[in-house]
Amino acid sequence: MSIYKAKDYKELSRKAANIISAQIIMKPSCVLGLATGTSPIGIYNQLTEWYEKGDLDFSEVSTVNLDEYIGLDTANPQSYRYFMNTNLFDRVNIDIHNTNVPNGMAADLEGECDSYDNLIHMLGGIDMQLLGLGHNGHIGFNEPGESFEKGTHIVSLSQSTIDANSRLFESKEDVPKKAITMGIRTIMQAGIVLLIASGKDKADIVRDAFWGKITPEVPASVLQLHKNLIIVADEDALSKSPVTDNYTVLR
Template sequence: MKITVVKDYDEMSREAAEFMAQTIKEKNNAVLGLATGSTPEGLYSELIKKYKNGELDFSNITTINLDEYVGLKGDHPQSYRYFMNDKLFNHININKANTYVPNGLAENIEEECRNYDKRIEKLGGIDIQLLGIGNNGHIAFNEPEEELSASTHLTGLTQSTIEANSRFFDSMEEVPKTALTMGIGTILRSKKILLVASGESKAEVVAKMVSGKITTKVPATMLQLHSDVTLIIDEAAAKLINK
């Protein structure tokens, strides 16, 4: 893993956006794996700035998102499809037909999961996969378990994840309890991986992620198996590394 430690969230967002922009500039039809949540919002804002400044062209770019809640329509304000449209796609020149998010309303969930992995394969794989990390070590919605799924799958969310996500909903009861998510194997097949983390609340799990010990109890440790992973984290998130 290559670890870049920056001062704060804003610098993390700028550095991460520049890192992703390099992939877009090098390959104008790149396949970008994207993530949702509060951490990448600043990164997306920086990409929008680069587009408006004429630095980036998204017209031939394809995107693949990590996950989606089961049961939410794409126009629901808390769906990940809505998030991506609102935070990025509506503000750049991307063809939304080339932006993929798992269908949480699919009648046949297993078929949707199989087809999602087939779509990634047909596109030639993901050139760069953006990741955040949960306080419990989850990446995408791969939660701590005795065993982890390799491919895209239906998963239940842990109570800690439900509680963390409840800040986006009016009540805890409204938070979906299941989601469709890329599996660890799907993520690890990406050509490059970029993980961003910010804040003292992520310090403990970031230290575990880079500790050298791989365990399904901290799914992010699986990233140690990939040959091209870059972490861009702020000082607060890095404070427990090597301690």
């Protein structure tokens, strides 16, 4: 894995956006796996700024998002489709028909999971997957458990995830309890995985996930096995890890 240390969230966002923009420039028709939540907002703002300056062209890019809440339609401000439209898709020249988010309102949710995996396969797989990191080590909505889930699946959200996401809702009771999420196998099959982490509250899980044992109890730990993992984290998030500067770990 390659690790890039940033001074703060602003620098982290710019470094990560640089990596994504390089992918788009090298392969204009690339497939990007995208994430939601507060962590990637700075990245999407930076990518939008470069697009507005004429430095980036999204016209041939396809995207697949990691996950979506079950029970929220696309017009709901808390849905991840709404988030992506607001924070990126409506701000750049991407073809909205080339953007994909799981359908949390599907009548056949199991069928939606299978269809999403088939879609990713038809696209040729994911060239670069952007990930955040949950406090309990979840990536996407792959929660701690007894095994690594392989394909897109339905998950019951852990209480810690519900608590963390409740800041975005009027009350904790309004947070959906289930979601559709891309599976670990699909994430691991991406050509490049780009994980971002910011803040002292992520320091413990960054250390445990990337310098601890590989276990489904810390889902992100499986990324230690990825052939091309890039971590961009700020000083606070790396404060408990054995990192002194940017470096690459050979495994």
